[in-house]
């Protein structure tokens with residue numbers, strides 16, 4: 001019968017439809033599924049079909065309708081994923097990767113934390129040169145001419161000069177500030193320092209310190225102790241205990257080293273404190289009157305204290321880093337671990 005072959009024709013047409021645009025898909029929809037679609041009038045041809053074939057006819061037309069709908073759904077999905085792919089292929093691989101914010105270097109994180117703590121109690125930040133002269137680094141700081149620290153084995157001198165060197169400590173900033181500024185002086189000086197050391201997991205030829213200096217009338221050892229206790233509590237927690245051990249530096253008298261109580265309960269604490277429970281944090285002392293006089297400050301009128309904090313050591317404790325060289329290798333796998341650190 002003619003109507004049966006018409007249905008077969010339409011099924012073939014649907015099966016072989018090639019559609020590659022939204023416009024073509026819309027044409028397909030109008031032709032087979034729209035309100036005036038081509039299948040609708042076929043249903044009314046049931047009158048012409050003999051009774052014994054009416055059932056077969058009904059099934060066949062319904063099937064045609066389903067095939068049209070299925071084809072439409074498939075085509076629509078195909079077009080959508082094709083669109084997605086072309087969108088993806090528009091990505092410009094030569095553009096720089098935008099991977100959100102970068103990470104701050106752990107040394108920078110510890111330094112800015114220290115600066116924050118001291119700024120809160122009125123210390124101003126001073127930054128000074130890394131290439132120093134012998135006078136500011138050693139002589140003004142009461143270091144005798146024959147002191148071993150001046151040795152070429154310990155200090156990097158520039159071009160075999162005996163005058164110009166890479167500063168061996170941020171204490172050079174003390175003499176810089178004291179020679180140009182009248183007391184009261186209340187500064188901290190963060191920066192990089194250099195020593196002619198064999199590089200190992202524990203020591204490096206470059207590292208960072210934060211220097212502190214307080215000069216005024218009637219500054220006492222008790223003032224220093226109280227300032228350092230405040231610092232330790234801010235840095236290590238409100239319950240922190242400190243102790244001051246006698247030590248020696250040419251530029252302070254008396255001199256001390258400050259330890260912070262870490263305890264021996266955890267393995268990390270045991271390792272860091274070598275089993276003693278006490279962690280060495282900084283060197284400090286009352287500024288030697290010779291240093292004040294070298295910088296033209298009246299040592300009868302003024303007194304003060306100074307301290308120097310090693311940053312690498314603090315950062316190694318804080319983040320449990322076992323090798324100092326990691327700070328200077330700029331291995332992205334190391335640095336990325338500090339992404340969440342603010």
Ligand code: PHE
Nearest residue numbers: 169171283284285306307308
């Ligand atoms: N400059 C000393 C050092 O590098 C630290 C220090 C600074 C000690 C200030 C006392 C006072 O080890």
